[in-house]
Amino acid sequence: MVAAATCGFLLAAVAACGGIQAEVHHREVPRPGGPSGTARPSPSAVPSRIPGVGERLWQRIPLGTQQVVVVYGDHKDSPDSTLVLYQKRGTIWQQSGRWPSHNGKRGWTTNHREGDERSPVGVFTLSDAGGFLEDPGTRFPYTQDKDAFISPYYWDEAHWYDFDYVIAIDYNRLRGTRPDNPTRPLGQSKGGGIWLHLDHGDGTLGCISVPESAMEYLLRTLDPKDKPVIVMGDKANLLL
Template sequence: MERRGTRRAAVAAATCGFLAAVLAACGGPPTVAPHGGAVPRPGGTDGSPRPSRVEPPRVPGVGDRLWQRVPADTRQVVAVYGEHGDSPDSTLVLYEKRGSDWERVAGWPAHNGKRGWTTDHQEGDERSPVGVFTLSDAGGRRDDPGALLPYTQDEGAFASPYYWDQAHWHDFDYVIAIDYNRVPGTRPYDGTRPLGQAKGGGIWLHLDHGDGTLGCVSVPESAMRYLLRRLDPGDRPVMVMGDRANLAA
């Protein structure tokens, strides 16, 4: 009887060992902690909530696609929120970085291209290019109002074409060059086009005349004077611009 009982015990032990191995391989029940409670499995598989990923602070309304193009050392962002892809109406907001957060400093109504926005700007399409662009140079017909960016005053070079309507005569009293298809560090009216003439150029931030532009962004004179005195090359300012759907992508 003792020998038979010993054999049964051995079989039972082997069977239990086999079952334990199977359960472990299939992700069986949790092990037991010394205090008698279940030991949570890594990654919250015991039903506990997984740790949430902390998103880095960013300017509101701008998604991963464009935000990853903002330089890490940028501390000033001029965001242009277009109403929709085919609209000339938009809102311009200046953000500045405070510690790790972005603070809204000021905002104004604005206009963009007459026909809205495009991710593939072409010469003469009357749409503003969607993207992230540095802001490195400024100028205008009028004297320097105290700009921190390099400023070129030249009444003739910034004069509107003579055949334009009178409403546009003061468009270029103040301008900030948006570095789309241009060489940063040159005067705003420099005609060099690194991507070729077909991709357009001469995209500026300038004075508003009440409706859409040929591709530039326009704001009231008070906004231009404020931005010229505020945008600091040491803060690596950039413009993030586009219709709201493209900005959020």
């Protein structure tokens, strides 16, 4: 049985968001004003803001980003959340999709560690996708691999389709590589394999899970030219 490196369950060396020991850590999005760009305008100069996202995380969203996925966690210790896609139209952020979602079964953390069963709070880029099924029409680089993204036969039936579609969340991983690439720039202890993937009805080991319809919509809608990012955390941390 070939183990799938995934954000829900990971066999072998890949950390997974719902699985055995693995999880993917993200690489922090460079802060505006650093080597990657110019500082964001102050809130007073911004005609529209995404609701529920405070100044600390807002400043981490790179200039030029036109698509933002926000995961609003119910509580820091809860696996329940809501995922909302916002797209910028002129100066206005418009909601274009909203779905129930799940995060780490133990909630959220600002200092993610491998095996803590919590999802990392932060702003992370989205750059690579894949899955057991064929590319549904995404603009992301897509890796279909029926060996790497198959759920082990001994998992509960509810998890058999977790990795039909996945989008890698760039936490402690190399952008531009397939989602199950095991490289961990921050070290193995910081976890990894944090993905967006199909929901199985309860919390994960660190990934974010959504209904199949949501994954298909996100894969077909998110566009690298719009510099998509995910802003994720419990509601209290998101507002800081």
